[in-house]
Amino acid sequence: MDWSPKNAASALSSSSKTVIVVFLVLLLGGFFSTRWIDTSSFGSSSSNTSLFTAIFSSTHLRQSITIPSSKQKPYGPLTCPLQNNTCPSPLEHTLVPLLTPTATTPPPPSCPAFFRWIYEDLRPWSSTGITRDMVEGARGKANFRLVMVGGRTYLDKYHGAFQTRDVFTLWGFLQLLRQYPGRVPDLDLMFNLDDLPVVRAADYRPGEAPPPLFRYCKDDSTVDIVFPDWSFWGWPEVNIKPWEVLLEELKKGNERVKWKHREPHAYWKGNPWVSPTRQDLIKCNVSDTNDWNARLYSQDWVQETRGGFKSSDLASQCTHRYKIYIEGRAWSVSEKYILACNSPTLLVNTGFRDFFTRGLMPGQHYLPIRSDDKCRSIKSAVDWGNSHQKKAQAVGKEGSRFVQEELKMEYVYDYMLHLLSEYSKLLRYRPSVPEGAVELCPESMACPRGGREKEYMAGSAVKAPRDAEPCAIPAPFSPGELQEFLRSKDDAVAQVEKWN
Ligand SMILES: *[C@@H]1O[C@H](CO)[C@@H](O)[C@H](O)[C@H]1NC(C)=O
Numbered sequence: 191m192d193w194s195p196k197n198a199a200s201a202l203s204s205s206s207k208t209v210i211v212v213f214l215v216l217l218l219g220g221f222f223s224t225r226w227i228d229t230s231s232f233g234s235s236s237s238n239t240s241l242f243t244a245i246f247s248s249t250h251l252r253q254s255i256t257i258p259s260s261k262q263k264p265y266g267p268l269t270c271p272l273q274n275n276t277c278p279s280p281l282e283h284t285l286v287p288l289l290t291p292t293a294t295t296p297p298p299p300s301c302p303a304f305f306r307w308i309y310e311d312l313r314p315w316s317s318t319g320i321t322r323d324m325v326e327g328a329r330g331k332a333n334f335r336l337v338m339v340g341g342r343t344y345l346d347k348y349h350g351a352f353q354t355r356d357v358f359t360l361w362g363f364l365q366l367l368r369q370y371p372g373r374v375p376d377l378d379l380m381f382n383l384d385d386l387p388v389v390r391a392a393d394y395r396p397g398e399a400p401p402p403l404f405r406y407c408k409d410d411s412t413v414d415i416v417f418p419d420w421s422f423w424g425w426p427e428v429n430i431k432p433w434e435v436l437l438e439e440l441k442k443g444n445e446r447v448k449w450k451h452r453e454p455h456a457y458w459k460g461n462p463w464v465s466p467t468r469q470d471l472i473k474c475n476v477s478d479t480n481d482w483n484a485r486l487y488s489q490d491w492v493q494e495t496r497g498g499f500k501s502s503d504l505a506s507q508c509t510h511r512y513k514i515y516i517e518g519r520a521w522s523v524s525e526k527y528i529l530a531c532n533s534p535t536l537l538v539n540t541g542f543r544d545f546f547t548r549g550l551m552p553g554q555h556y557l558p559i560r561s562d563d564k565c566r567s568i569k570s571a572v573d574w575g576n577s578h579q580k581k582a583q584a585v586g587k588e589g590s591r592f593v594q595e596e597l598k599m600e601y602v603y604d605y606m607l608h609l610l611s612e613y614s615k616l617l618r619y620r621p622s623v624p625e626g627a628v629e630l631c632p633e634s635m636a637c638p639r640g641g642r643e644k645e646y647m648a649g650s651a652v653k654a655p656r657d658a659e660p661c662a663i664p665a666p667f668s669p670g671e672l673q674e675f676l677r678s679k680d681d682a683v684a685q686v687e688k689w690n
Pocket residue numbers: 236238
C-alpha cells in the first residue's frame with residue numbers, strides 16, 4: 191500500500207460513509223501520523239497553561255464557548271448550536287483599506303523582512319492580473335475554493351484532507367476575520383492541502399500566467415503561493431497545541447536546562463521513514479564504531495498516541511546543545527519548534543520553503559548542514575560550537591528570538607492579511623459565491639466538535655479585534671536586491687563552512 195497523503199486523503203473521504211471504515215481510519219490515523227509527523231514532540235496532554243484560558247461550559251442542549259480576553263473589546267462567547275443553521279452577520283463589513291494611517295495614529299512598525307516574499311510569490315501575475323479563468327484553472331489541483339464576500343466566508347470543498355489540516359486551515363481564515371474585522375478584502379482562491387508543491391513554473395510559457403494555488407510550501411521550481419500551515423491553530427491528532435499557547439510553553443521549557451548544562455550533542459527525534467534524506471541522516475547516529483556527535487531517535491506515534499504523548503512534549507525537548515532540522519516529504523512543521531530551544535539549529539540544506547523560513551539567515555539564525563555529507567557536517571558543526579560556545583549560543587538565541595518575536599501569532603495574521611490584500615489587488619473580477627458553496631463561521635465549525643479539536647479551536651480563537659494597524663509591509667526587492675540577498679545567503683553558508 192502506498193501511504194501517500196493523496197491516498198490518505200481519498201481514503202478518508204471515500205470511506206467516511208460506513209462506520210466500520212471510519213473506525214478503521216481512526217485506527218490507522220495513529221499509523222498515518224507515524225508517517226508524517228516530523229517533529230519530535232508534541233505538547234503534553236494537559237492543557238492547563240496560563241494562556242489556555244478558554245472555557246467551555248456545556249449544558250445538555252445548549253453549549254456556550256466563552257473566550258475571555260485581557261483586551262478592551264473582547265468578542266462575546268460563541269452561541270452553540272448555530273442558530274437556524276445560519277451564520278450570524280459579520281460585525282463589520284465595510285472595508286477599511288490597509289495602509290492609510292490617519293493623522294492621529296503614528297505609522298505602524300515595519301513587518302519582518304520575510305514579508306517581502308509576498309511580492310515574489312505573486313510576481314507570476316503582476317502584469318497579467320488574476321482572472322476568474324485562472325483561478326478556476328487551479329480547480330483540478332485544489333482541495334477547496336474559498337470565497338470571502340462582505341466579511342462572510344464560503345467554502346466549496348472538492349477533496350478531503352489528511353487528518354484535520356483542512357479544518358484548522360479554514361479556522362485560521364476565520365480567525366483572520368476576527369483579528370481584522372472589516373479589513374479583509376473580498377477574495378476568491380484555490381487551496382491545496384498536500385505537502386508537495388505542484389505548480390511547476392516550467393509548464394508555463396513566458397507571459398503565460400499559471401493557475402494561482404495556495405499551499406504551505408514551495409521550492410525554486412514551483413510557483414505555488416505559500417500560506418501559514420494549520421499547525422499555527424493546532425494539530426489535535428498529535429497533540430500539537432495552537433502556536434500562541436505552545437510558544438509560551440517553549441519559552442518556559444527553555445529555562446529548565448541552561449545551554450552549558452545541556453548534552454553537548456546534536457539531537458533529532460522524528461519519523462525517519464518519510465523520505466530518503468532522513469534515512470540517510472539516521473546513518474549518522476552514534477554507534478560502537480562511530481560518533482558523529484549526533485543522537486537520533488525515531489518517533490513511534492502509535493505508542494505516543496496510546497501513551498497520551500507523554501514522551502513527546504515539545505517544551506521538554508530542549509535538553510541538547512544542538513538540534514537538527516531536516517525536511518520530511520517537503521517542509522516540516524517541526525522547524526519552528528526546533529528553532530525555539532535556544533540551542534543552535536543544525537539545518538540540513540533543503541529546497542523547500544514555507545512563508546517564514548525565507549527570513550532565516552545561515553550563521554545568524556541557524557548553522558547550515560550539507561545534505562550530501564550529513565555526518566561529517568554535523569560533527570564539525572558540533573565540534574565548532576563546543577569550542578566556540580559564545581558564538582554557538584548566540585546562534586541558538588537568535589533562532590529562538592526569531593520565532594518568539596518575528597513569528598508571533600500577531601505577525602502570522604499580518605502576513606495572511608498582507609498576502610490576501612496583495613492577491614485581491616490582482617483580481618480582475620468581483621468575487622461571487624460559487625453555486626453549492628457553504629458559509630463558514632466560527633459557530634458552524636466549533637459547535638459540532640468535541641475533545642481536543644474543540645479545545646484547540648478555543649485556544650486559538652482570536653479574543654478581540656486587533657486595536658492597532660497591521661505592520662507595514664516592506665517594499666518589494668528590486669531585481670538587484672534579490673540577487674544580492676540570495677548571494678549573501680550563499681556567502682553566509684560558505685562562511686559557516688569555513689568556521690568548521
Ligand atoms: C489548572 O489551573 C487551575 C487554575 O489556574 C489550577 O487551580 C489547577 O491546579 C491547575 N491544574 C493543573 C493540573 O495544573
